[in-house]
Amino acid sequence: YINYNFLFNNEKGKALFEAYVKDLPIYDYHCHLNPQEIAEDKKYKNITEVWLGGDHYKWRAMRINGIEEKYITGNGDDLEKFKAFAKTLDQALGNPLYQWSHLELSRYFGIDSRLTESNAEKIYEEANKKLENISARSLILDSKVSHLNTTDDPCDDLKWHKAIKADTTFKVKVNPTFRPDPAFKPEQAGFKDWVEKLETVSKIKINDIDSFEKALASRIDYFHSVGCRLADHGYEAFVYEKTGCGVADSIFKKALEGASISIGEATEFKSYLTSFLANEYKERSWVMQMHLGALRNNNTSFYKLIGADAGFDSMGDWNMALALNRYLDDLYVTGSLPRTIV
Numbered sequence: 001y002i003n004y005n006f007l008f009n010n011e012k013g014k015a016l017f018e019a020y021v022k023d024l025p026i027y028d029y030h031c032h033l034n035p036q037e038i039a040e041d042k043k044y045k046n047i048t049e050v051w052l053g054g055d056h057y058k059w060r061a062m063r064i065n066g067i068e069e070k071y072i073t074g075n076g077d078d079l080e081k082f083k084a085f086a087k088t089l090d091q092a093l094g095n096p097l098y099q100w101s102h103l104e105l106s107r108y109f110g111i112d113s114r115l116t117e118s119n120a121e122k123i124y125e126e127a128n129k130k131l132e133n134i135s136a137r138s139l140i141l142d143s144k145v146s147h148l149n150t151t152d153d154p155c156d157d158l159k160w161h162k163a164i165k166a167d168t169t170f171k172v173k174v175n176p177t178f179r180p181d182p183a184f185k186p187e188q189a190g191f192k193d194w195v196e197k198l199e200t201v202s203k204i205k206i207n208d209i210d211s212f213e214k215a216l217a218s219r220i221d222y223f224h225s226v227g228c229r230l231a232d233h234g235y236e237a238f239v240y241e242k243t244g245c246g247v248a249d250s251i252f253k254k255a256l257e258g259a260s261i262s263i264g265e266a267t268e269f270k271s272y273l274t275s276f277l278a279n280e281y282k283e284r285s286w287v288m289q290m291h292l293g294a295l296r297n298n299n300t301s302f303y304k305l306i307g308a309d310a311g312f313d314s315m316g317d318w319n320m321a322l323a324l325n326r327y328l329d330d331l332y333v334t335g336s337l338p339r340t341i342v
Contacts, residue, residue: 027146030151035152042135048082051101059073148173152228175227176228178223180231183198187260243271275334296308296309
């Protein structure tokens with residue numbers, strides 16, 4: 001039986017949790033909630049949509065369990081998808097998914113039964129009945145969230161964030177987070193298209209590294225005006241080589257021309273851009289978050305079929321400590337080191 005205090009193995013820990021921790025508000029500085037769903041206070045048609053609609057951690061577990069893709073990201077019936085997940089969960093004792101899922105059933109749906117393939121349909125119906133009185137905002141409020149920060153592309157117009165802020169009845173502070181990952185991929189085919197999109201939203205003609213920096217800085221200012229105080233960087237293998245503006249400019253122009261960018265050139269460009277953005281964040285007293293070591297989109301065929309972040313990521317095995325220390329030391333010497341969460 002899993003409830004909110006199932007991890008406590010002594011009464012003192014349980015008492016401390018009850019007296020000091022249980023009712024504390026949550027400040028969520030990194031999440032992938034959809035601001036449109038919050039702005040519109042979305043209602044969900046069933047628990048399959050809530051649980052399996054975009055949770056690639058569950059998708060990955062289901063594939064490992066041999067579930068047909070039809071019942072993961074395909075057009076399978078929602079009840080059958082839920083049953084397939086219940087079948088998977090029944091094999092996942094000890095996996096955090098097992099604990100999270102049962103805690104969610106208990107906390108948000110009042111269901112304390114262990115979910116199995118045999119009782120999946122009964123729990124599906126019971127949960128869906130509870131969902132009639134649950135919405136995106138009620139889930140946030142029931143979790144005692146006071147602040148949350150979404151993850152947003154620099155080219156986003158942030159209209160949903162503005163809509164949330166305009167609604168004074170919703171007291172949770174919802175702010176955007178500046179996630180410039182597309183700017184760090186000069187070696188990839190979509191880089192030029194993203195730069196053109198940045199050019200459009202910033203209204204700055206981008207043809208060299210200087211104009212690229214100005215466009216990014218303008219978006220940082222725009223995000224700042226909508227309440228953003230966090231940047232969020234996803235690095236697979238973090239590498240750093242101190243690089244001058246001239247070298248970065250040459251590489252950037254090659255990328256815009258569609259020329260091939262070597263691994264070394266990509267490293268130099270990313271290093272330069274990381275330092276530039278860190279300085280911009282410091283000037284605005286932002287926090288720079290760094291997510292290190294994910295090896296993404298490992299299955300080429302499913303990447304082409306489904307797209308990115310579909311449950312085919314894994315942990316990389318790179319040793320990034322030396323490069324990270326070199327980067328932080330360099331920023332410290334130049335006075336550009338922002339507050340950083342790694």
